[in-house]
Amino acid sequence: MFNSTTLEVAIGLVFCYASVALIVSSINEAIASVLKLRSSSLLEGVKALLNDPKFAGLALNLYNHALVGHQDQGNANSAQEITNKPSYIDPTHFAIALIDNIQTMPGDFAQLGKDIDAMQDPQLKQLLQGIYGRASGQIENVHADVAAWFDAGMDRLSGNYKRRSQLYCFIIALVIAGLFNIDSFHLFTTLWQHPAIAAGISATAPPADISWKQFMSLPIGWTVDTPALSPSQFAGWLVTASATLFGAPFWFDLLQTLVRLRGTGNKPGADGK
Numbered sequence: 001m002f003n004s005t006t007l008e009v010a011i012g013l014v015f016c017y018a019s020v021a022l023i024v025s026s027i028n029e030a031i032a033s034v035l036k037l038r039s040s041s042l043l044e045g046v047k048a049l050l051n052d053p054k055f056a057g058l059a060l061n062l063y064n065h066a067l068v069g070h071q072d073q074g075n076a077n078s079a080q081e082i083t084n085k086p087s088y089i090d091p092t093h094f095a096i097a098l099i100d101n102i103q104t105m106p107g108d109f110a111q112l113g114k115d116i117d118a119m120q121d122p123q124l125k126q127l128l129q130g131i132y133g134r135a136s137g138q139i140e141n142v143h144a145d146v147a148a149w150f151d152a153g154m155d156r157l158s159g160n161y162k163r164r165s166q167l168y169c170f171i172i173a174l175v176i177a178g179l180f181n182i183d184s185f186h187l188f189t190t191l192w193q194h195p196a197i198a199a200g201i202s203a204t205a206p207p208a209d210i211s212w213k214q215f216m217s218l219p220i221g222w223t224v225d226t227p228a229l230s231p232s233q234f235a236g237w238l239v240t241a242s243a244t245l246f247g248a249p250f251w252f253d254l255l256q257t258l259v260r261l262r263g264t265g266n267k268p269g270a271d272g273k
Contacts, residue, residue, distance in 0.1 A: 005195045011258045012191040012198030012218060013184070018251030019215045020182060021244040024173045028165065038161070039085035045157035046089070049150065050098075051121050055079050058101060058124075065097035091154070095146035099139070102128070109137055166245060173241035182220045183236030184243070190219035201259075 032038060043055075043063075052059035055078065063082055064074040071084035079085075102119070105111040113132050119125040127149070135141035176182070191198055201214050244251075 005192065007258060007262050008195035008198040009188060009191040011201050011255065011262065012195075013187060014251055014255045014258060015198070015201045015214065016182065016187060016218055016220070017240070017243045017246075018248055018255055020173060020176055020240060021246070021248040021251055023176060024169050024244050025248055027172050028169050031168070032165075036085065036087075038087040041157065041161050042087060042089065042154075043079060043085055045154065049153045051124060058098070058121075061101040062094070062097050065100060067093040067097045089150075089154075091147035091151045092143065094150045095143040098146055099142060107139075109135075109139055112139070112142070170241050170245060173244040174237060177237035177240040180220050181222050181233075181237075182240045183233050184239040185232060185236040187219055187236075187240075194219075201255075 043059075046062065047053055047055055047059045050058040050062070060076070060078075063069045063085070064072070064076055066074060068086060068089055069076075069082060069084070071086075072082055076082045099112070100106070103112045103115050113129075116125060116128045116132055119128070128146075131142055131145040131149075134145065197217065197219065200217070
């Protein structure tokens with residue numbers, strides 16, 4: 001089983017990674033909110049899905065539909081005129097809005113088939129013809145299949161967004177590691193030599209704020225004795241940035257487990273034993 005020193009080193013490292021991950025997540029969410037990255041990403045995804053890169057056809061009409069752009073007037077002629085772009089579109093609402101923009105006679109299922117046949121986009125026409133043919137004369141079945149198609153497309157879009165977000169988080173974490181000199185190798189070595197440094201760290205579960213005092217009590221930061229930047233130090237920053245990509249919830253859950261495990265034994269004394 002773990003000895004006292006190993007536990008304190010693990011707790012110190014985990015608490016550090018959890019704290020940095022929480023800071024990184026907060027900064028990333030703030031940036032995404034200010035720059036409206038989610039709504040912009042969704043817009044690009046819808047344009048790609050509907051083969052409307054110039055946002056002048058089906059995609060524009062979709063965003064003008066009340067079910068999608070309910071916070072706007074519905075008369076936009078470009079993406080710039082849409083002031084409240086949604087960050088999420090319900091698949092069912094997407095399906096209804098799309099069919100509403102294709103059909104010329106609402107409620108006439110036979111006419112809907114003719115409207116689909118008259119579409120200029122061969123890829124979309126082929127897709128919707130297949131959906132229409134499998135609908136058994138029920139518009140609800142058309143809506144359900146279109147919603148499923150949209151949902152699958154958004155899953156791919158979500159995956160791309162998460163990958164980009166992971167990259168942004170890594171860059172932010174690396175910057176924080178450099179600013180605070182959070183060198184994982186130095187942190188490990190110092191905690192191993194002085195495990196009592198981590199003795200006062202307690203479990204903090206999200207979404208509670210981290211203890212800044214406990215965070216800054218760790219062997220991080222710049223001092224007059226800090227050596228000049230070395231490859232080892234930069235590698236330590238990279239380890240810190242990479243570790244935070246597991247996310248704050250992962251590290252805080254692990255921290256709680258380690259603190260509970262420590263509670264079954266004695267905490268190290270001032271001499272680190």
